[in-house]
Amino acid sequence: MSTDSGGGAHGGDESHSASPAPAGPTGIAALLGARGRRPRGGIYAGVRWGGALVFVSVVVALVVSLVWQAAPAFRHSGFSFIFNGTWNPDTEQFGAGVFIIDTLITTGIGLLIVIPVGIATAAALSEFLPRRLAAPLSTCVDLLAAVPSIVVGLWGLLVLVPIFQRDVEPFLQKIPVVKHLFGGGDLGSGILLASVVLAVMMLPTMVALTRTALQGVSVADREAALALGGTHWQVVRRAVIPGARGGIQAAVTLAMGRALGEAIAVALVIGGGVTLPHSLLANGTTLGSAVISFFSEAIGVQRSAVIGLVVVLLVFTALANIGGQLLIRGRSSKGHEAALPDDLITDTEAVPA
Amino acid sequence: MTARPGTATQDPSGLLSPEAMARRRDVVRHASRTTLRRRRLVGNGTRIACYVALIIALIPLVALISYTIERGVHGLSVAFFTQVPVPQGVPGGGIYNAIIGTLIIVGLAAAVAIPVGLAVALFLVDRRGKVAATIRFVADVMSGVPSIAIGVFAYALIVVPSGHYSGITGSFALAVLMLPIIIRADEVAMRTVPEDLWDAALALGARPSRVARSVVLRTALPGIVTGNLLAVARAVGETAPLLFTALGSTVLETNPFQPMDAMPLRILQDGTQADPHLQTVAWATALVLVAFILVLSIGARTFAAYATRHAR
Numbered sequence: 001m002s003t004d005s006g007g008g009a010h011g012g013d014e015s016h017s018a019s020p021a022p023a024g025p026t027g028i029a030a031l032l033g034a035r036g037r038r039p040r041g042g043i044y045a046g047v048r049w050g051g052a053l054v055f056v057s058v059v060v061a062l063v064v065s066l067v068w069q070a071a072p073a074f075r076h077s078g079f080s081f082i083f084n085g086t087w088n089p090d091t092e093q094f095g096a097g098v099f100i101i102d103t104l105i106t107t108g109i110g111l112l113i114v115i116p117v118g119i120a121t122a123a124a125l126s127e128f129l130p131r132r133l134a135a136p137l138s139t140c141v142d143l144l145a146a147v148p149s150i151v152v153g154l155w156g157l158l159v160l161v162p163i164f165q166r167d168v169e170p171f172l173q174k175i176p177v178v179k180h181l182f183g184g185g186d187l188g189s190g191i192l193l194a195s196v197v198l199a200v201m202m203l204p205t206m207v208a209l210t211r212t213a214l215q216g217v218s219v220a221d222r223e224a225a226l227a228l229g230g231t232h233w234q235v236v237r238r239a240v241i242p243g244a245r246g247g248i249q250a251a252v253t254l255a256m257g258r259a260l261g262e263a264i265a266v267a268l269v270i271g272g273g274v275t276l277p278h279s280l281l282a283n284g285t286t287l288g289s290a291v292i293s294f295f296s297e298a299i300g301v302q303r304s305a306v307i308g309l310v311v312v313l314l315v316f317t318a319l320a321n322i323g324g325q326l327l328i329r330g331r332s333s334k335g336h337e338a339a340l341p342d343d344l345i346t347d348t349e350a351v352p353a
Numbered sequence: 354m355t356a357r358p359g360t361a362t363q364d365p366s367g368l369l370s371p372e373a374m375a376r377r378r379d380v381v382r383h384a385s386r387t388t389l390r391r392r393r394l395v396g397n398g399t400r401i402a403c404y405v406a407l408i409i410a411l412i413p414l415v416a417l418i419s420y421t422i423e424r425g426v427h428g429l430s431v432a433f434f435t436q437v438p439v440p441q442g443v444p445g446g447g448i449y450n451a452i453i454g455t456l457i458i459v460g461l462a463a464a465v466a467i468p469v470g471l472a473v474a475l476f477l478v479d480r481r482g483k484v485a486a487t488i489r490f491v492a493d494v495m496s497g498v499p500s501i502a503i504g505v506f507a508y509a510l511i512v513v514p515s516g517h518y519s520g521i522t523g524s525f526a527l528a529v530l531m532l533p534i535i536i537r538a539d540e541v542a543m544r545t546v547p548e549d550l551w552d553a554a555l556a557l558g559a560r561p562s563r564v565a566r567s568v569v570l571r572t573a574l575p576g577i578v579t580g581n582l583l584a585v586a587r588a589v590g591e592t593a594p595l596l597f598t599a600l601g602s603t604v605l606e607t608n609p610f611q612p613m614d615a616m617p618l619r620i621l622q623d624g625t626q627a628d629p630h631l632q633t634v635a636w637a638t639a640l641v642l643v644a645f646i647l648v649l650s651i652g653a654r655t656f657a658a659y660a661t662r663h664a665r
Binding site for chain 1: 484494650
């Protein structure tokens, strides 16, 4: 904890790609070891340790109290809590399987929509559009990221549900081959709509973060690619996007975390079916929306089971988050050498014999 | 570039004959022209695809905002801001209690989360040990915790033992939600303070607390204010943490130990009713909420821009 800045500090600082890598203590401070030395006693030290202690105890309390409250349900159902697909309070069967599947499906479809659209939009804003047009549009997108999920949910419920019911779902059912994915009635609400709402929610965050990452790629990298004879698009494709990979992955991770844990907006538009979905138009229930729907009237083991859903959700989002951070850390340690693949010039080298 | 074997006849001296050279130049010129054409074509195609994606992205976002404005404006009136909700079927009524409730709940949450966040950030910023790395990691993971989980946590921790819902439990949940965001924003802002300033202050013999107050907080203030405003803006719109804590109410309640209404709760309550009048109330509330959040975020940005322009 004193002057030595060992490996432990490294890991923490890299965990957040946006924060600049801190330089070690320099000059006088390094000589004296003043910066790193623990100030002994004093109000200031107390305040800082107190703050850290409060934060850590809140986090510990969160995990412990949720797991504690969910324990009866886990004891009641065992592993079938996760793998069983039947949720029936009357027979005291609590299996979160269907909710987990619905959560993964909605998040997956949402990401399928939002990753290509988000990256392409960010590329258009940061690389292709003239600055005079891109700057106001970017500000708009940044501001839209602050729109609360309840408003998106309200819009989905009152505007998108009728549109889906009247136009989108009958249209999807007419397309050959694909239509088998979209069986069942025209309910409007359902898994597909929930995915779309999630995509709309994720989009501004995704675009804003990706745009920042793209703009962070150094001019030198771009010029190197240009000097090799790349067209504007090739510069973007082979130099800018690979160079911004860490930031883009962070954006996807963040978006995925939000989508996994979103409760209100999804609860408003997914319909609330508790059976395994037979089509993308079927009603469903995600982990988050299940908590919204079941929590209030649940008592006894059922309440504990609902809190168990929260624990499962916590595990999911934590895994997504930690996985994303490890991914970013692994990439960034490889550095920028990989950002310029040599196949940039392979097009021109394909000289016919 | 060395000549490829087999592309031209090579004379023993290692040089190409003039005809072979010309032939080879033609081949290269032709190839580069065709690949350049192809690459330009691909480039233009993808550029257009990016524009299309931009339009696809803007449609729902523009539609969302314009719907909220169009439907919300109908519900706005003076009474909307000064009256409490009326029973279903009775005309009139407003969201005065929800606005006051949101202000109290978020205000209390910010009053707790901002100082604690500042203390933790100060703890993190000049500490390079395992403890700091762990706390930083936990803060990163915590900022991804779903808000519904925080709401259920506050319910289990406070509502169950105390036996009733209350606005202050909602404040607690929002404070927990804001804390990791504030910590990271504050720390990033403090990291922009140059090392030299720390060193200079310490060399003058200032105590760490003095350095923190007069040098670090002073210099990092624009970033800290911006980050905190954005965290507050995030908390204002959250519904899930309030659902099982503040619960909602139809009367004006200023005692934070009682159930309180908040704007997101009012939207959820009224938006899920079939009554078109209540739906209009929900849209109008959404409009007020979005406007409030936009004012906060734009304020944060403007302040940051102003402060960086007028710094030094």
